Amino acid sequence: MSQNQVDAIDDTDSPVPAPAAGRGWRQALDRWMVWWTTPLVLVAIYFGWKLYLAITDLSPFVMPTPEAVLAALKEQVTDPYIWQVHVWATFTETLSGLAIAIAVGVTLGFLIGKSRILARILKPFVVATQVTPKVALAPLFVLWFGFGPGSKIALAAIVAFFPIMTNTAFGVQSLPRSTKEMCTSVGASDWYRFRKVDLPHTLAYILAGMEVAIVLATIGAIVGEYLGGDKGLGRYALNLQNNLQIDMLFGSIVLMAVFGLVLYGSVVALKRLLIPWHESVRALREEGV
Numbered sequence: 001m002s003q004n005q006v007d008a009i010d011d012t013d014s015p016v017p018a019p020a021a022g023r024g025w026r027q028a029l030d031r032w033m034v035w036w037t038t039p040l041v042l043v044a045i046y047f048g049w050k051l052y053l054a055i056t057d058l059s060p061f062v063m064p065t066p067e068a069v070l071a072a073l074k075e076q077v078t079d080p081y082i083w084q085v086h087v088w089a090t091f092t093e094t095l096s097g098l099a100i101a102i103a104v105g106v107t108l109g110f111l112i113g114k115s116r117i118l119a120r121i122l123k124p125f126v127v128a129t130q131v132t133p134k135v136a137l138a139p140l141f142v143l144w145f146g147f148g149p150g151s152k153i154a155l156a157a158i159v160a161f162f163p164i165m166t167n168t169a170f171g172v173q174s175l176p177r178s179t180k181e182m183c184t185s186v187g188a189s190d191w192y193r194f195r196k197v198d199l200p201h202t203l204a205y206i207l208a209g210m211e212v213a214i215v216l217a218t219i220g221a222i223v224g225e226y227l228g229g230d231k232g233l234g235r236y237a238l239n240l241q242n243n244l245q246i247d248m249l250f251g252s253i254v255l256m257a258v259f260g261l262v263l264y265g266s267v268v269a270l271k272r273l274l275i276p277w278h279e280s281v282r283a284l285r286e287e288g289v
Helices: 003-013 023-056 066-077 080-114 116-131 134-145 149-173 177-185 190-227 233-242 246-274 279-287
Strands: none
Touching: 023 066, 066 246, 080 116, 080 149, 080 190, 080 233, 080 246, 116 149, 134 149, 134 190, 149 190, 177 190, 190 233, 190 246, 233 246
């Protein structure tokens, strides 16, 4: 028997290292950390805010007290008109823009990922649409689509489709060569390969792009409402600013932040639902997040 075989047997018979004694405690701490760190951060922000106001003696018209902002936020959250008109308008514009971004981004991503020629032709134009300041495009969208939701949807779509497209193309290009050769050897059709190989493999990349896209779509819709329109969270905040209702303005900013967090959390939940087998989802599940 060779020395390598002896070493292999010795390695096989060696006991598996026991987990560290404090590993379970650390996992539990990581799992519940957000539930006690978040209140601590909020308390720190509250007292930091109060201290800053006491030191600078700013006017309430410039920066209101935390109590005034909380009272304004409570009033806004309990106002049905804000939910039925402004929140709903921004919600529909954001999701509509995201849907268009997914359709265009996934299609272009697959085309660019499959064809190097198309990648060389299309990429410069796609990148040009992204490096152009979106604020400069917003007035054009208002002229083309009017002051209604169409201009906001277009702005949300154009800022959201790029991460979806790039992630999709990267996912298609990262398909292992062995998998491609196996599909070719068994004579798999293009449609079968798309359904059973390309799409499942690329889905994780698409959803990762959607996590970024939903944030950008929200920003695009709200910026579009700032520049034109009569409803939506962006327009609502602009009206509060014009009326010098600064406490309500701060409350609307908190409302927009919560709105974006809810949409982002929805995409993360969708990711867990569609790709429970993926390593990133499994890691989150094991951590209890």
